[in-house]
Amino acid sequence: MADARERYDVAIIGSGISGSSLGAILARHGLRVVIFEAGVHPKFAVGESMILETSETMRAMAELFDVPELAFFSSKHYLAQIGASHGLKRHFSFLHHEEGRPQELRRSLQAVIPQSNYKLWSVYSILWLLGAYTEYVKLLSTRGRARSRAEYFAVVQTLRLVGGGFGEFKALADRIDAIIEAVDPCDEAAVERAVTEIRALYDATPWIPWAFRQLLAGRNHLPRNKLRLSLLRQSSAGFMGEGAFRRHFFGDATMAEVARFFASESVKYSASALTLRKRLGFRRRPTALNRVRVSRG
Ligand SMILES: Cc1cc2nc3c(=O)[nH]c(=O)nc-3n(C[C@H](O)[C@H](O)[C@H](O)COP(=O)(O)OP(=O)(O)OC[C@H]3O[C@@H](n4cnc5c(N)ncnc54)[C@H](O)[C@@H]3O)c2cc1C
Numbered sequence: 001m002a003d004a005r006e007r008y009d010v011a012i013i014g015s016g017i018s019g020s021s022l023g024a025i026l027a028r029h030g031l032r033v034v035i036f037e038a039g040v041h042p043k044f045a046v047g048e049s050m051i052l053e054t055s056e057t058m059r060a061m062a063e064l065f066d067v068p069e070l071a072f073f074s075s076k077h078y079l080a081q082i083g084a085s086h087g088l089k090r091h092f093s094f095l096h097h098e099e100g101r102p103q104e105l106r107r108s109l110q111a112v113i114p115q116s117n118y119k120l121w122s123v124y125s126i127l128w129l130l131g132a133y134t135e136y137v138k139l140l141s142t143r144g145r146a147r148s149r150a151e152y153f154a155v156v157q158t159l160r161l162v163g164g165g166f167g168e169f170k171a172l173a174d175r176i177d178a179i180i181e182a183v184d185p186c187d188e189a190a191v192e193r194a195v196t197e198i199r200a201l202y203d204a205t206p207w208i209p210w211a212f213r214q215l216l217a218g219r220n221h222l223p224r225n226k227l228r229l230s231l232l233r234q235s236s237a238g239f240m241g242e243g244a245f246r247r248h249f250f251g252d253a254t255m256a257e258v259a260r261f262f263a264s265e266s267v268k269y270s271a272s273a274l275t276l277r278k279r280l281g282f283r284r285r286p287t288a289l290n291r292v293r294v295s296r297g
Helices: 017-028 052-064 068-074 076-082 118-145 149-157 167-182 188-203 210-216 243-250 255-268 271-279
Strands: 010-013 033-036 093-095 108-110
Touching: 010 017, 017 033, 017 068, 052 068, 052 118, 052 149, 068 271, 118 149, 118 167, 118 188, 118 210, 118 243, 118 255, 167 188, 167 243, 188 210
Parallel strands: 010 033
Antiparallel strands: 093 108
16 A cells, blocks of 8 residues: 655556556566556456466566566466466357346357358468467577577567567468468358368478377367477477577577476476465576666666
8 A cells, every 4th residue: 555655766557467567577676666556456357368478478577577476477377376266278258248138159159169160260270379389489489598688678579479470480371361361161162172272281381390280180189288398399300390490489599408498497487486486475586687777867
């Protein structure tokens, strides 16, 4: 609670995720911060899921600005800490509801059921997942390789997120989008032709990782633990892949360097490590990446 007689360096209006994170970062670096909030916590918040990009961004903010508490929100482990009614996301669904009337299943929309034709969705969803995973890996590897905060932001500021800025992903996505947009979803023969054409494009794309090929072969889900790099393993070249793919996502890092980074990540963000750090009050561990100078100007 703010004290009217107290003087503050910064006032933030709104205590959503942006205001609260900014407040925590500034306070960590010695500024006196006051946050004004129109509502009362705990309060209803829109949204129901945390996407990979947000999860990784929370970790990056924790690392780059030396606020380890933020990393707590980067992992599924936090679910156990915030309430028994939360769980892992299985699918997206929306239900139109009118006050005073029973819900009607006809007015629901589930992301697993395509709006147009299931066969088109079955190949398009793979592109969608591939875009999200490559984006995640690019963000992760950028953080792993950055030697300074400026270097990290210089890369992510210009990054086209879906596909992690990988040119070959964009070229593939553009071709698949063009096919999907041109097909009449009610014309079954045209849909079959489009699906065959899209599958041929995937077959001709050597960098597509094994887990996504499994989906193309008929599996209906990715491996259970979705935050692991082995998802990106290419059948012949190991999890870092090769050629342009390897250069784009891992630069000149060696397999040993990347493996070390991911091993340290899985220890640092494991349920037990996070819980221990929480118990110890998230003590600061300044590194070259997160050293900040605060000017009171
Ligand atoms: C329908 C919907 C679904 C979404 N689903 C997801 C999802 O599944 N996953 C996801 O990651 N994101 C989702 N989002 C986006 C996510 O909700 C926002 O990106 C996020 O809440 C933005 O955080 P914020 O802190 O900027 O703003 P907010 O969360 O909106 O916080 C702003 C705060 O400022 C307060 N405030 C406003 N005006 C004043 C004032 N004058 N004085 C004092 N306080 C004030 C408000 O009470 C509020 O607490 C969804 C958004 C919508 C609209």
